[in-house]
Amino acid sequence: MYLTYDEFKALGISDISEENFNKAITKAEIQIDMVTNFFYADGLHDLQNDLISPKKRLNMRAKAFKKALGIIICYAIETGVSSSNDAISGNIKSLSIGRTHLDTSGTDSATYGNSAVPNEAMALLFFWELLYKGVDYR
Numbered sequence: 570m571y572l573t574y575d576e577f578k579a580l581g582i583s584d585i586s587e588e589n590f591n592k593a594i595t596k597a598e599i600q601i602d603m604v605t606n607f608f609y610a611d612g613l614h615d616l617q618n619d620l621i622s623p624k625k626r627l628n629m630r631a632k633a634f635k636k637a638l639g640i641i642i643c644y645a646i647e648t649g650v651s652s653s654n655d656a657i658s659g660n661i662k663s664l665s666i667g668r669t670h671l672d673t674s675g676t677d678s679a680t681y682g683n684s685a686v687p688n689e690a691m692a693l694l695f696f697w698e699l700l701y702k703g704v705d706y707r
Contacts, residue, residue, distance in 0.1 A: 570594065570598070571598055571601070571609065571616060571634070571635065571638055572594065572635050572638050572639060572642075574587045574590050574591070576635060577590055577639050577642065580635070580636055580639045582636075582639045582640060582643050583639075583643040583646075583647070585642075585643065585646050589646050590642060590646075592646075593642045593645045593646050594642060596645060596685075597638055597641040597642045597645055598638070600641055600684055600685050600686050601634070601637060601638050601641060601686065601690075601694075603684060604684055604686050604691065604694060604700060605634075605694060605699045605700060608634075608699055609634060616631055616634065616635075619631035620632070629697065630697040630698075630699065633693045633694070633696070633697040633699070634694070634697070634699060636693060637686075637690040637691075637693040637694050637699075638690075640687055640689050640690040640693070641685070641686055641687065641690050644685070644687040644690070645685065
């Protein structure tokens, strides 16, 4: 698990319940692994070591990865879009979260490509060079 509930709460993104967090974390991890080409999966890179690294770039990259995962979890819970299939089907036409209202009619998507990763998370991953750089299948 890349992110614990306590770490999620510390990010200050949302005040979702631990139960909802636990329901969303697995699918969110699948989504972030897909767009990062499993950067921190299976020991290719060590997230925990990057978090405590004296090298500021590694430390900031790891924090951005966790924040992007937190954004994906929050998005999945608040919109119901937690898989590529949900994102492709386009069932979500409008959404209100607090004082923010998003109307997707007339726009392609609030997520990246065919993933359930919101654009805000993608921007973080892009900035810290965590995105997969292979041939795009879309």
